[in-house]
Amino acid sequence: xxxxxxPLDANLHRREIGSVILALENISLAFGGVQxxxxxxxDVREHEILAIIGPNGAGKSSLLNxxxxxxxxxxxxxxxxxxxxxxxxxxxxxxxxxxxxFQNIAxxxxxxxxxxxxxxxxxxxKTGILQQALYWGATQREELVHRARxxxxxxxxxxxSIRKTxxxxxxxxxxxxxxxxxxxxxEPTMLLLDEPMAGMNVEEKQDMCRFVLDVNEEFGxxxxxxxxxxxxxxxxxxxxxxxxxxxxxxxxxxDDVRNNQAVIDAYLGVKH
Amino acid sequence: xxxxxxxxxxxxxxxxxxxxxxxxxAGVLYSLVALGFVLIYKASGVFNFAQGAMxxxxxxxxxxxxxxxxxxxAFLLAALLMVGAAFAIERLVLRHLVNQxxxxxxxxxxxxxxxxxxxxxxxxxDNIYRIDLGMPKEPRIILESMFEGGILINLEDFIxxxxxxxxxxxxxxxxxxxxxxxxxxxxxxxxxAAQSVxxxxxxxxxxxxxxxxxxxxxxxxxxGSKLGVQFSLVLIAxxxxxxxxxxxxxxxxxAIVGGxxxxxxxxxxxxxxxxxxxxxxxxxxxxxxxxxxxxxxxEGLFGERHIDRV
Numbered sequence: 001x002x003x004x005x006x007p008l009d010a011n012l013h014r015r016e017i018g019s020v021i022l023a024l025e026n027i028s029l030a031f032g033g034v035q036x037x038x039x040x041x042x043d044v045r046e047h048e049i050l051a052i053i054g055p056n057g058a059g060k061s062s063l064l065n066x067x068x069x070x071x072x073x074x075x076x077x078x079x080x081x082x083x084x085x086x087x088x089x090x091x092x093x094x095x096x097x098x099x100x101x102f103q104n105i106a107x108x109x110x111x112x113x114x115x116x117x118x119x120x121x122x123x124x125x126k127t128g129i130l131q132q133a134l135y136w137g138a139t140q141r142e143e144l145v146h147r148a149r150x151x152x153x154x155x156x157x158x159x160x161s162i163r164k165t166x167x168x169x170x171x172x173x174x175x176x177x178x179x180x181x182x183x184x185x186x187e188p189t190m191l192l193l194d195e196p197m198a199g200m201n202v203e204e205k206q207d208m209c210r211f212v213l214d215v216n217e218e219f220g221x222x223x224x225x226x227x228x229x230x231x232x233x234x235x236x237x238x239x240x241x242x243x244x245x246x247x248x249x250x251x252x253x254x255d256d257v258r259n260n261q262a263v264i265d266a267y268l269g270v271k272h
Numbered sequence: 273x274x275x276x277x278x279x280x281x282x283x284x285x286x287x288x289x290x291x292x293x294x295x296x297x298a299g300v301l302y303s304l305v306a307l308g309f310v311l312i313y314k315a316s317g318v319f320n321f322a323q324g325a326m327x328x329x330x331x332x333x334x335x336x337x338x339x340x341x342x343x344x345x346a347f348l349l350a351a352l353l354m355v356g357a358a359f360a361i362e363r364l365v366l367r368h369l370v371n372q373x374x375x376x377x378x379x380x381x382x383x384x385x386x387x388x389x390x391x392x393x394x395x396x397x398d399n400i401y402r403i404d405l406g407m408p409k410e411p412r413i414i415l416e417s418m419f420e421g422g423i424l425i426n427l428e429d430f431i432x433x434x435x436x437x438x439x440x441x442x443x444x445x446x447x448x449x450x451x452x453x454x455x456x457x458x459x460x461x462x463x464x465a466a467q468s469v470x471x472x473x474x475x476x477x478x479x480x481x482x483x484x485x486x487x488x489x490x491x492x493x494x495x496g497s498k499l500g501v502q503f504s505l506v507l508i509a510x511x512x513x514x515x516x517x518x519x520x521x522x523x524x525x526x527a528i529v530g531g532x533x534x535x536x537x538x539x540x541x542x543x544x545x546x547x548x549x550x551x552x553x554x555x556x557x558x559x560x561x562x563x564x565x566x567x568x569x570x571e572g573l574f575g576e577r578h579i580d581r582v
Binding site for chain 1: 348386449450455457461462464465467468471472473522
């Protein structure tokens with residue numbers, strides 16, 4: 001099902017696209033003998049929505065995991081906010097304002113929606129463990145402040161009615177939404193979304209598109225997303241990077257990429 | 273009240289209550305050890321076989337320290353030692369096993385167990401040491417007016433139960449209400465997701481091992497003051513395994529209730545079944561009960577039931 005019919009307007013993107021916030025240079029990643037990524041370079045600019053597309057197994061998720069610091073590439077450098085590194089570290093990346101969602105939802109299933117979102121703000125909580133053990137004074141005030149912010153996100157994502165429900169009991173589409181909420185709770189400058197709309201029906205996809213665009217517009221969050229639905233990709237992204245067999249075969253505005261012969265070959269197959 | 277006394281004399285309610293109370297008190301101590309298991313399992317998904325060894329180490333440390341210094345100082349020092357152990361375990365073992373299967377971490381705790389079992393006596397000696405917490409030891413007889421002969425209780429046991437209850441309440445609130453508690457639960461649920469929201473796994477592991485080290489210290493002190501600190505503490509701690517099977521690996525209340533059920537169950541079995549099928553029931557009753565639970569309710573009384581989507 002294509003998302004072309006969605007009432008989305010490309011003109012919605014009114015925010016200015018800024019300078020380069022993340023630059024990947026010559027990234028290569030191998031698992032044993034399998035070359036997952038070879039010599040990939042591209043930039044992400046501030047406030048833009050960048051889509052990474054490609055057939056299954058092209059290395060899209062691996063690339064996200066490299067940015068996020070879960071995988072450590074054998075070669076190449078990553079420059080984030082002006083700091084050049086060979087590899088990232090998940091905890092450090094998170095504290096520098098990068099939040100993410102996962103392809104196979106990685107929520108804390110036994111915890112309520114509210115608690116899941118609150119974990120997103122853990123990094124911002126400053127009181128020490130001993131103080132927390134007493135749950136008194138500063139700790140309690142801090143908890144209230146963060147709770148208020150989380151409530152705003154709950155309202156934004158329209159999940160008020162499920163805030164106390166354990167996440168494991170929610171249907172798939174809502175879980176995806178909660179996962180976005182947890183990422184947003186960290187108030188990230190950059191958001192990595194791994195197939196945020198996979199397995200959703202049209203209505204859920206429309207909602208998710210709306211949230212992604214709203215986040216980008218209202219908070220100026222830079223968004224890097226992996227998506228298979230070409231309709232969605234063409235509609236919401238400012239720029240598209242195309243991967244195939246771990247190599248970058250296209251990079252540009254949605255329309256340019258659509259007409260790129262290498263991209264068409266990768267998707268439709270080509271006679272050798 | 274007279275009629276009650278008459279009935280009780282007939283049915284021997286007095287002795288029965290005595291047996292149950294004795295069981296409850298033993299159960300509280302099982303619960304305390306089980307609590308250490310549950311904490312680590314909840315917070316890191318690791319079944320920590322070393323909990324018994326940690327009880328021994330903590331008790332040994334406290335017993336030897338308190339020989340040469342005032343008790344509160346000895347307590348603090350022993351607690352610090354357990355925090356140090358938590359740091360060492362994280363640094364030397366767990367850090368290298370991030371994102372590994374549960375079974376691998378479980379086996380790693382076997383290694384930790386044998387190491388601590390060797391190290392503890394090496395550092396602190398391998399005799400039997402006394403811990404005297406100054407709790408009243410002499411048994412008392414209460415409710416003499418209600419039952420013939422009254423009920424024999426041990427005040428020490430009641431104080432121990434009170435300490436355990438306070439500790440459990442505190443931990444339950446800590447887990448539910450604070451940011452650190454939330455982070456602990458998050459790590460237990462999903463390592464990778466926890467990392468992605470910026471929860472530092474290493475620090476969480478140090479915290480949770482420290483907390484369970486602290487629980488081990490409290491358990492070790494109370495066991496030690498009852499039975500003396502000796503190597504067999506490790507074996508008593510094994511009783512905590514059926515307790516967590518019964519109560520559920522992920523439930524703090526489960527550890528408590530499971531401990532009480534096993535404590536009472538084995539005392540009743542010993543006293544009332546013992547004469548019929550021969551003694552020694554106390555030694556195996558807990559394990560048979562756990563086996564029955566594994567057959568009919570594998571997630572335990574309070575454990576989370578896992579229903580997987582197919």
